[in-house]
Amino acid sequence: MVTPGQIDLVLERRKGFVREAIMAGASLVPVLAFGENDLYAVFHTDDTHPIARLQRVVRRHFGVALPLFRGRSMFITEFGLMPNRKPIAIVVGGPLAPPPLDDARRAAFRPKWGPDDAPSNDDARMVDAMHTEYVDALSALYEAHKEQPWNLAGINRQGTFRVLK
Incomplete structure (x- = not known):
């Protein structure tokens, strides 16, 4: 999405x-x-990927799908939860x-x-x-x-x- x-x-x-x-x-x-939509890099997986199956299980039980995303950090610029600049x-x-x-x-x-x-x-x-x-x-x-x-x-x-x- x-x-x-x-x-x-x-x-x-x-x-x-x-x-x-x-x-x-x-x-x-x-x-x-x-x-x-440019603030985070979101990883898109195909339906057969294990992560996609895990996301479906979480969505079925909790009603929300958790995306895999990557932002930036204060110290390590390649990975973090803060939005990209x-x-x-x-x-x-x-x-x-x-x-x-x-x-x-x-x-x-x-x-x-x-x-x-x-x-x-x-x-x-x-x-x-x-x-x-x-x-x-x-x-x-x-x-x-x-x-x-x-x-x-x-x-x-x-x-x-x-x-x-």
């Missing part, structure tokens, strides 16, 4: 933060960091205001999706619409700032911006 020079966001099916923002009446602010450029978009809800509607707000991830009620359609607006705002931030001269991490990128499941 972590590839240097590329931005992969696991966001397509993550809609809980949008639901919470709507319920709280809080605006969502799109923020994108260029160069974040790479440029990061963080860009912030304008706030996205949620649709207004009165107290009665907020108390009854229960978005539901069907088995095919299609919205089953108006609340889910509202969440989907705001989620789409948020993802579009992130894409617009990427397109607007990827080639800026001050954005060294964006200029040195090798991949693109992708939203994954």
Whole structure:
């Protein structure tokens, strides 16, 4: 998932933060960091590697996959847990205001999706619409700032911006 020079966001099916923002009446602010994936060297293994099998067992039992990574140290520059010294450029978009809800509607707000991830009620359609607006705002931030001269991490990128499941 972590590839240097590329931005992969696991966001397509993550809609809980949008639901919470709507319920709280809080605006969502799109923020994108260029160069974040360049801070650590992540080791990618094929599925038959013993480390990959160990990672699957840990993920199955604990619900989290632990990547093998390498950073830098204060003394030994080749190995450590501190991030490598790479440029990061963080860009912030304008706030996205949620649709207004009165107290009665907020108390009854229960978005539901069907088995095919299609919205089953108006609340889910509202969440989907705001989620789409948020993802579009992130894409617009990427397109607007990827080639800026001050954005060294964006200029040195090798991949693109992708939203994954």
